[in-house]
Amino acid sequence: MASQFDERHMIMATTGQTRVTLNNGLAIPALGFGVFQTTPEDTVAAVTVAIGDGYRLIDTAASYGNEREVGEGIRSSGVDRDQIFVESKLWISDYADGKAEVGFDASLRRLGVDYVDVYLLHQPTPADFDDTIAAYRLLERKLADGEVRAIGVSNFSPDHLTRLLDKVDVVPAVNQVELHPYFTNATVQHADATLGILTQAWSPIGGIHRYRPTDAPGGGNVLENPVITGLAAKYGKTPAQVVLRWHLDQGRSALPKSVTPSRITENVDVFDFTLLPEELAAIDALDTGLRGGPDPELLNTRSFPKAVDNS
Numbered sequence: 001m002a003s004q005f006d007e008r009h010m011i012m013a014t015t016g017q018t019r020v021t022l023n024n025g026l027a028i029p030a031l032g033f034g035v036f037q038t039t040p041e042d043t044v045a046a047v048t049v050a051i052g053d054g055y056r057l058i059d060t061a062a063s064y065g066n067e068r069e070v071g072e073g074i075r076s077s078g079v080d081r082d083q084i085f086v087e088s089k090l091w092i093s094d095y096a097d098g099k100a101e102v103g104f105d106a107s108l109r110r111l112g113v114d115y116v117d118v119y120l121l122h123q124p125t126p127a128d129f130d131d132t133i134a135a136y137r138l139l140e141r142k143l144a145d146g147e148v149r150a151i152g153v154s155n156f157s158p159d160h161l162t163r164l165l166d167k168v169d170v171v172p173a174v175n176q177v178e179l180h181p182y183f184t185n186a187t188v189q190h191a192d193a194t195l196g197i198l199t200q201a202w203s204p205i206g207g208i209h210r211y212r213p214t215d216a217p218g219g220g221n222v223l224e225n226p227v228i229t230g231l232a233a234k235y236g237k238t239p240a241q242v243v244l245r246w247h248l249d250q251g252r253s254a255l256p257k258s259v260t261p262s263r264i265t266e267n268v269d270v271f272d273f274t275l276l277p278e279e280l281a282a283i284d285a286l287d288t289g290l291r292g293g294p295d296p297e298l299l300n301t302r303s304f305p306k307a308v309d310n311s
């Protein structure tokens with residue numbers, strides 16, 4: 001990515017975990033563990049296994065319905081809270097009417113923590129952007145009072161970032177977006193890099209195309225793509241490990257999700273190889289320009305009527 005990114009983000013290896021330093025100085029693990037669609041019944045075990053395998057960043061959200069179990073998994077792991085980075089997100093039903101603080105407090109309560117390491121706006125609401133601004137203002141206040149260590153956004157386009165930065169004081173530390181070899185989201189990566197925002201990849205190994213299949217070109221399983229399987233054979237690694245290495249080698253954060261213990265272990269075993277520049281470029285070239293998830297421009301409380309229950 002742009003050299004500005006390299007200048008503004010120091011990458012360092014610590015105990016096998018590459019960390020990336022955010023624009024406010026907080027160093028977080030580049031590789032995290034995702035729990036979207038992990039049922040509450042599966043979450044405690046998945047998080048406990050993940051922490052046992054060495055993951056130190058867990059990505060959840062109020063809308064995932066499993067924050068309680070994420071907190072329980074962290075507590076049952078035996079690893080101290082201050083060694084774990086907890087990332088969560090405010091859902092859009094809590095943006096307007098002063099509800100953001102209620103939503104934030106409910107996340108803390110469900111997680112059973114007194115601070116969150118990284119806290120994001122889950123989505124922009126482009127047609128009701130004043131609500132997005134109001135919610136982000138709450139994040140700024142939580143950052144100032146120490147209940148959050150870094151704040152950011154998710155699913156923001158370059159235009160959404162411009163509109164946000166026009167009205168707020170703190171540049172987001174993170175922008176979490178759909179990003180895998182079939183959708184490299186290059187314009188967002190470029191905007192993030194220019195602004196000093198860490199791009200964090202959701203569906204990093206292309207999961208969206210497996211749980212939301214499409215007939216559109218590029219809608220297949222990226223883990224079966226010959227470029228990826230060829231590199232996996234070359235390095236004696238699995239296709240998922242090659243794709244995760246592609247993220248890390250380009251300075252991104254990636255959040256693979258799994259409820260399968262062997263895959264949880266596999267996905268964190270990516271710190272013993274790197275890809276060559278031409279191999280990174282070959283994976284970049286798989287981009288179809290087509291996202292598998294929803295278009296962020298169309299997100300709002302009408303198109304996504306789900307509301308988080310904060311009672």
Ligand SMILES: NC(=O)c1ccc[n+]([C@@H]2O[C@H](COP(=O)([O-])OP(=O)(O)OC[C@H]3O[C@@H](n4cnc5c(N)ncnc54)[C@H](OP(=O)(O)O)[C@@H]3O)[C@@H](O)[C@H]2O)c1
Nearest residue numbers: 034035036202203204205206207240256257258259260263
């Ligand atoms: N901000 C947002 O709007 C947003 C949206 C989506 C996701 N996310 C975040 O990103 C995380 C990951 O995204 P994701 O769940 O969409 O996709 P993903 O991590 O790319 O893929 C997950 C899927 O791949 C399977 N899998 C995991 N490891 C594998 C391996 N080594 N080999 C083959 N298959 C493997 C999983 O199956 P099993 O679980 O059955 O093993 C699951 O079906 C989420 O959990 C969440 O934290 C954020």
